[in-house]
Every structure is written in structure tokens, then in C-alpha cells.
Amino acid sequence: MFYKALMLLALGSLSAHGASVCPATAPAGAWGLEYQVSASQSGAEPRQVQLLRRGAQTALYSPEHQMAEWWHFEDPKRPGFSRVFDQQQRRIDYYMGDLRALGVQAQQEEVESFAARHLLGQLTKQGSSPCEHAERYQGEINGVSYDLLWSPVLAAPLAIVTRKGEVERRWQADKLLGKDAVNARFATWQRYRETDFADIGDMENDPFLAKMINQGFIEHREHAVYNDQGQPLATGHSH
Amino acid sequence: MKKIPQVMSALGAAVATALVAMAADAAVLPTTQTDSSWYQDGAAAVAAKVAQARNTGTAKNIIFFVGDGMGVSTLTAARIYQGQQAGNSGEENRLSFETFPYSALSKTYSVNQQTPDSAPTMTAMITGVKTEDGMLSVSADSIRGNCLSSQGNELKTALELAEDRGKSTGIVSTARITHATPAATYAHTPERDWEADSNLTAEAVANGCHDIAYQLVMDAPGDGLEVALGGGRSYFLPNTVTDGEGAKGRRKDGNDLTAKWSEQFTNAAYVWNQAQFDAIDVTKTDHLLGLFEASHMQYEADRADDTAGEPSLAEMTSKAIDMLAKNDKGYFLMVEGGRIDHAHHAGNAARALADTVALSDAVKAALGKVDLEDTLIIVSADHSHTFTIAGYPARGNPILGLVHEPNDEAIAVNAATADDGLPYTTLGYANGPGAKQGARSDLSGIDTTDVDFLQQAQVPMGSETHAAEDVAIYATGPGAYLFQGNVEQNVIFHVMNQAGALGGSKY
Numbered sequence: 001m002f003y004k005a006l007m008l009l010a011l012g013s014l015s016a017h018g019a020s021v022c023p024a025t026a027p028a029g030a031w032g033l034e035y036q037v038s039a040s041q042s043g044a045e046p047r048q049v050q051l052l053r054r055g056a057q058t059a060l061y062s063p064e065h066q067m068a069e070w071w072h073f074e075d076p077k078r079p080g081f082s083r084v085f086d087q088q089q090r091r092i093d094y095y096m097g098d099l100r101a102l103g104v105q106a107q108q109e110e111v112e113s114f115a116a117r118h119l120l121g122q123l124t125k126q127g128s129s130p131c132e133h134a135e136r137y138q139g140e141i142n143g144v145s146y147d148l149l150w151s152p153v154l155a156a157p158l159a160i161v162t163r164k165g166e167v168e169r170r171w172q173a174d175k176l177l178g179k180d181a182v183n184a185r186f187a188t189w190q191r192y193r194e195t196d197f198a199d200i201g202d203m204e205n206d207p208f209l210a211k212m213i214n215q216g217f218i219e220h221r222e223h224a225v226y227n228d229q230g231q232p233l234a235t236g237h238s239h
Numbered sequence: 240m241k242k243i244p245q246v247m248s249a250l251g252a253a254v255a256t257a258l259v260a261m262a263a264d265a266a267v268l269p270t271t272q273t274d275s276s277w278y279q280d281g282a283a284a285v286a287a288k289v290a291q292a293r294n295t296g297t298a299k300n301i302i303f304f305v306g307d308g309m310g311v312s313t314l315t316a317a318r319i320y321q322g323q324q325a326g327n328s329g330e331e332n333r334l335s336f337e338t339f340p341y342s343a344l345s346k347t348y349s350v351n352q353q354t355p356d357s358a359p360t361m362t363a364m365i366t367g368v369k370t371e372d373g374m375l376s377v378s379a380d381s382i383r384g385n386c387l388s389s390q391g392n393e394l395k396t397a398l399e400l401a402e403d404r405g406k407s408t409g410i411v412s413t414a415r416i417t418h419a420t421p422a423a424t425y426a427h428t429p430e431r432d433w434e435a436d437s438n439l440t441a442e443a444v445a446n447g448c449h450d451i452a453y454q455l456v457m458d459a460p461g462d463g464l465e466v467a468l469g470g471g472r473s474y475f476l477p478n479t480v481t482d483g484e485g486a487k488g489r490r491k492d493g494n495d496l497t498a499k500w501s502e503q504f505t506n507a508a509y510v511w512n513q514a515q516f517d518a519i520d521v522t523k524t525d526h527l528l529g530l531f532e533a534s535h536m537q538y539e540a541d542r543a544d545d546t547a548g549e550p551s552l553a554e555m556t557s558k559a560i561d562m563l564a565k566n567d568k569g570y571f572l573m574v575e576g577g578r579i580d581h582a583h584h585a586g587n588a589a590r591a592l593a594d595t596v597a598l599s600d601a602v603k604a605a606l607g608k609v610d611l612e613d614t615l616i617i618v619s620a621d622h623s624h625t626f627t628i629a630g631y632p633a634r635g636n637p638i639l640g641l642v643h644e645p646n647d648e649a650i651a652v653n654a655a656t657a658d659d660g661l662p663y664t665t666l667g668y669a670n671g672p673g674a675k676q677g678a679r680s681d682l683s684g685i686d687t688t689d690v691d692f693l694q695q696a697q698v699p700m701g702s703e704t705h706a707a708e709d710v711a712i713y714a715t716g717p718g719a720y721l722f723q724g725n726v727e728q729n730v731i732f733h734v735m736n737q738a739g740a741l742g743g744s745k746y
Contacts, residue, residue, distance in 0.1 A: 074485060075485070075546065077544075078544075078546065093534075095532075095534055095535070096537075096541070096544075097535070097537050097538045097541050097578075097581075097590075098581075098585065100538070100540075100541055100590075100690075100691055101538065101581070101582055101585035101587040101590050101691070102585050102586075102587070102672060102693065103587075103691040103692065103693055105691075196534050196535070197585075198534070198535055198578075198581040198584065198585075199418075200584065200701065200702045201580070201581070201583075201584030201702040201703065201704060201705070202356050202357060202419065202431075202580070202584075202705075203356075203432065204356070204704075205372060205373050205383065206432075212701045212702065213700055213701050213702045213704065214700060214701070
């Protein structure tokens with residue numbers, strides 16, 4: 001009963017906020033969604049994460065950390081990947097061989113959909129939606145209950161609420177970013193000093209890269225709905 | 240492979256010596272011992288050593304293979320890996336160069352670091368002088384990243400000496416040909432990162448330092464290198480150009496160095512994919528530039544999946560020798576297995592081993608084309624990695640697999656477990672991406688032989704690091720006998736200089 005009550009609370013929240021962004025058509029060229037990400041765990045502060053899309057390029061950007069994970073799927077079988085560090089104006093580029101050597105297997109549609117595409121086939125589509133141009137899906141997978149508000153025109157979620165036990169996580173799109181903002185950000189990142197991931201181990205003299213070597217890459221998993229292997233957190237297994 | 244006359248002439252004597260020795264041993268040793276294949280093979284090996292004649296002649300040609308990051312543990316694991324790929328237990332296998340008659344250990348420390356990077360180590364091997372980390376063929380009197388400080392401190396390389404002697408020269412690498420190891424053969428720079436002009440500092444530009452790609456084409460020694468094959472295309476193309484595989488150039492100066500290559504040299508050709516590489520007629524081409532990737536070439540394990548196709552290290556080596564051997568005065572060729580290092584940095588043993596086997600195949604290809612009477616072949620590494628082969632796996636246990644101890648009943652079923660109750664792999668790293676914060680992952684049910692598996696590591700790091708222990712040197716051909724015992728890494732240059740009469744100094 002307690003679980004059901006929490007579910008209703010969660011769904012009620014989604015209904016209340018689900019329509020703040022609900023486009024009827026996808027903006028031409030480039031667009032982005034800014035999500036508010038929060039968790040019910042004590043001490044977990046709400047954070048922002050942006051999903052930026054332009055053609056075959058998708059980036060997940062954390063304004064708080066000023067870091068992005070930027071995917072290129074011009075050749076879907078051989079994606080390119082960059083970690084972007086705004087503060088240092090640096091970029092780490094991963095070629096296909098680097099991703100393979102690290103065991104990273106990213107699916108284009110999962111990255112582009114904020115890792116929600118896999119949920120559609122496993123959840124039940126609801127008859128009503130808080131948004132005229134969005135579809136609502138609900139259900140439970142592996143003990144996690146989901147409430148998903150999906151935008152068919154963007155092929156991305158407008159909101160996701162998950163609950164496992166007493167822990168609730170929510171991703172809520174509250175702003176649609178226009179093409180100028182997205183293009184400007186991609187152009188800025190393109191100008192950053194780039195380093196191939198394969199070269200990092202040989203460049204311990206570079207203070208920025210030395211930090212990468214010694215401390216690894218900061219994974220902002222609290223923002224992402226996929227893990228550091230590029231797999232949706234709710235599915236898959238990585239070694 | 241062509242035969243070494245003095246070794247062949249001694250073969251009959253060697254066999255006779257072995258038989259005499261075994262006959263004498265028979266008087267004091269039981270037949271259980273002397274009939275053993277281990278015993279007989281060992282005796283034959285010693286007899287061959289006894290019969291071995293030193294080739295003190297001059298090396299008309301020198302081929303120097305460098306496995307980047309190919310430490311001794313990598314050689315052992317690759318040897319087993321290759322043997323098991325062929326369906327054998329593996330341990331008895333030998334990489335192509337492990338059959339060479341002479342070997343030594345090389346101390347790899349640089350002037351300022353216990354554990355070095357590829358820049359000072361290749362500088363030591365190619366110039367005879369150790370320098371500081373990050374610097375290519377300039378002395379330690381230079382300051383890293385400071386152009387002015389390096390001027391006047393340039394060190395002449397074995398490749399440049401060969402050019403001065405009228406020999407043909409070449410470099411081959413699976414890494415970028417502007418990367419530290421190949422670059423140290425032809426470039427002089429206080430910063431290995433200056434691969435394109437866009438990497439130069441304002442001070443470097445103001446003081447007239449040129450980037451490494453520019454040096455290869457525009458500041459080339461002698462009449463220019465005859466062969467340069469590998470990766471790094473983007474460092475040769477303007478940033479306004481997108482190459483045939485969709486990558487942008489990195490040059491800000493507008494120079495298309497691939498075009499300059501053809502303008503600069505006679506009978507020159509530039510290729511960037513497998514088909515173009517295959518179509519090159521070596522009889523009509525005197526200067527060949529091949530850039531098969533925007534950055535490093537593919538790992539050998541992934542090479543077949545490349546967009547435009549790219550040649551193997553063995554294919555590049557073979558074509559390079561065909562190109563260089565046209566010169567009656569001989570040649571100097573450096574071949575790097577450049578991606579062994581990168582796979583190790585990623586904590587991915589399978590790719591590191593596959594690329595080590597690719598280097599072994601390249602050596603084999605060279606052996607099939609040269610006469611060891613006048614060609615010195617050296618195989619070594621710049622530095623090692625924190626790569627380990629551990630536990631007590633049974634003979635023939637899959638080298639990439641979990642450790643199964645030599646217990647007849649359990650070997651096929653149960654993996655050995657550590658104190659934490661979890662199984663472990665034979666191969667591991669002291670540090671790197673394969674480490675976890677906290678408890679180790681349970682590898683039960685995980686396919687650790689998968690090419691993408693990251694071996695577990697002790698210390699969590701974003702990139703696995705180099706290691707400081709000695710690496711091996713293997714040699715055959717004229718002057719090879721000079722490699723004995725434990726030597727400083729810069730001794731390699733002096734052997735090449737001596738054996739090849741390169742004129743760097745008189746001995």
C-alpha cells in the first residue's frame with residue numbers, strides 16, 4: 001500500500017510538470033532539452049543536464065560541472081566520442097578503437113533518446129497524457145517502476161520518473177533550447193584543444209591530462225540514465 | 240628466409256658436438272634424463288650456440304623494430320597468445336624475433352624520469368644520447384616546450400646519418416608517423432606534442448621552430464625519406480579540409496603537406512587507403528607517403544573493420560623494404576608497433592597482445608625479404624607497462640582467461656579463487672581503468688577472453704601507466720653480437736652506428 005501511495009505521488013508529480021515542454025514539431029536543424037534532475041535520497045541536490053542534438057551529433061552536458069559527453073554517429077557503426085571540459089577548454093577525443101579497447105558499446109538511439117528508447121517496448125502506453133503532443137508510458141522493469149512522458153517528434157523523453165524502494169529519481173525537461181544556442185555550444189567545443197584518448201597515457205607532463213591519468217574521468221552518473229559503459233542503467237551488463 | 244652462411248657451415252659441427260656431449264652425459268646420467276625431449280632440445284640449443292659464428296661484417300641495411308610499450312611480460316603473454324591462437328598450449332611458442340641469436344636487456348630511464356615516455360627512450364635509441372621526457376632528438380640541455388632552448392641542441396639520428404651516407408630511409412608505424420617514436424628518427428623538437436603547427440606555442444613560432452609533420456616533409460634530411468607509412472593524416476592537412484574518412488585536418492597554416500610531399504620529392508606518391516597502397520608500383524615510386532588514419536591506425540584486432548581499409552604492419556614493412564632495397568648503398572628502416580602501448584594504457588590486454596603478434600609478423604615479413612649476411616635487424620621496446628602474468632595457471636590455460644590451477648579434476652570446472660573468494664585472471668595491471676573503487680568485481684560467468692575485456696587493476700587510474708623495468712633487445716645480422724648483457728638504452732644507437740658504418744663516430 002505504501003508503495004502504491006508513493007507511485008501515485010510520483011505520477012501526480014509527472015502530471016503536474018510534464019507539459020512544461022511539449023513541442024508539436026521538432027525544431028529544424030539543432031535543438032536541445034534542459035532537464036531538471038532530482039532524487040529523493042537525502043542530500044541529493046537537484047541538478048541540470050542538457051540533451052543537445054544536431055543531426056547525427058548528440059551531447060549530454062552538465063552546466064554545473066561544465067562537462068559534456070559528445071557523440072558523433074555520422075557512421076553509426078563507428079561512432080566518435082568526445083569528453084568536453086569547458087573550464088579548461090579541452091576536449092578528449094575517442095576514436096572507435098579507443099571505445100572498443102575500453103569496452104564502451106553505445107547505441108545511437110539510446111544516446112539520442114537520453115537512454116529512454118529501450119523503455120518504450122517494455123512499458124505500457126497509457127490512454128491519456130498530460131501533454132497533447134507526448135505519449136505516456138508506465139510499468140515496472142526489474143523492480144523499478146517507470147513513468148515516462150515521450151515526445152515522438154523529438155524522439156526523446158520529456159520526463160522520466162523512476163522509483164525503486166523509497167528512492168525516486170526524476171528527469172524533467174523544463175526548457176527547449178533553440179538551434180542557435182546548440183550550434184554555438186558545438187562550435188565552441190570544436191575550437192577547444194583536443195587530445196586523443198590514446199595519447200593521454202604518454203602526456204603525464206600536461207597538468208590537465210595528469211589529472212585525467214591519476215584520477216580518471218569524472219563520471220557524472222547522477223545525471224545520466226546510462227552508465228559509464230554507454231548502456232542504459234536499467235538494462236544490460238558490463239564487465 | 241635467406242641463410243646465414245657461417246651459421247649454416249657450422250651446422251654439421253654443431254650437431255656432431257651435441258651428439259658427443261650427449262654421449263658423454265650418458266655415462267653419468269640416466270637414460271630417463273638423456274632421452275627426454277627437454278634434455279635433447281636443450282643440448283641442441285647449446286650446441287647451436289657453440290657453433291654460432293659472429294657476423295662481424297658491415298650492415299649495409301639496418302631494420303630497427305620498436306614495440307611501443309612492449310615490456311617483457313607483454314612478450315611472454317603474446318608468445319602464449321599466438322601459440323594458443325594456433326591451437327597449441329602456447330608456452331612453447333616463440334615470436335619470430337625470439338629466435339634471434341643475440342639479446343640483451345635495456346635500461347629505459349630518461350635523464351629526468353625513472354619511468355620514461357616514448358620521446359626520450361626513442362631519442363636514446365636513435366641518437367645515442369639520453370634526454371628528458373617529452374623531447375625528441377634534442378639534448379637534455381633543452382627545456383621541454385621551449386623552442387629557443389632547443390636550438391643548437393639538436394642530436395643527429397641514425398636515420399639522418401644513413402641519409403648522409405646515401406642510403407635510403409623509411410619509417411613505418413601503426414601510430415601517427417608524427418608520434419614520438421617515429422618522429423624522433425627525423426624531427427628535432429623540445430615538445431613531442433608539436434605534431435601540427437596548430438600545436439605550436441607563440442614562443443615556438445616566434446623562434447622559428449617547425450612542427451613535426453612539417454619537418455618530415457619540408458625539413459627532411461638528405462634527399463628526403465623514401466618511405467613514411469602510418470597514421471596521422473590530419474596533422475598533414477589544413478583545417479579547412481575533410482579527408483576521405485570524414486575527419487578534419489588540423490593545420491592552421493593552410494599547408495597540405497600530402498601535396499607538398501609530391502612537389503618536394505621526385506617520383507613521389509601519397510596514398511591513404513588499402514586499395515591505393517596495394518596499387519603502388521615500387522619500381523616507379525621513389526618516395527611513398529601513406530597516411531591511413533586521421534590519427535593512429537586501427538588496432539590490429541579492429542583493422543578489418545576500417546572504413547577505407549588499411550594495410551597491416553607486415554604489409555607496410557614488406558612494401559617499405561621493396562622500396563628501400565632499390566638503393567645499392569643500402570637502407571635504414573624503423574618500424575614501430577605503435578598501438579601495443581595504447582591498448583595497455585586502456586587496460587585492454589587482448590588488443591595489446593594482438594598488436595604484439597602483428598609486430599612479430601612484421602619481423603617475419605622482413606626476414607623473408609632480406610639477407611642476414613648484410614642486414615642487421617634489431618627488435619626492442621621503448622619502455623614497459625605495469626602488465627603482469629600472475630597466479631599459478633595450468634600449462635595451456637587460456638592466457639586471457641581466469642586462472643585454473645593444474646589440478647586434473649578441477650581445471651575444466653573451477654577457477655582458482657583469491658582471498659576475497661573471487662576468481663582472477665592470469666593477466667592484470669598494477670594500475671589503470673580496469674580497477675574499481677572498493678571490492679573487485681566477480682568475474683564468474685564473464686568472458687575474460689573477449690577482446691573488449693579490461694583486465695582488473697590494483698590502482699584506479701584513467702589511463703594505465705608505463706613501467707620502469709628493463710625491456711628486451713633481440714638482434715640478428717652483422718653486429719648483432721654486440722648486444723649482450725644489460726645495457727643502457729642509448730647503446731642501441733652505437734651498435735647501429737658501428738655495425739652499419741654510419742659515420743657517427745669511429746670505433
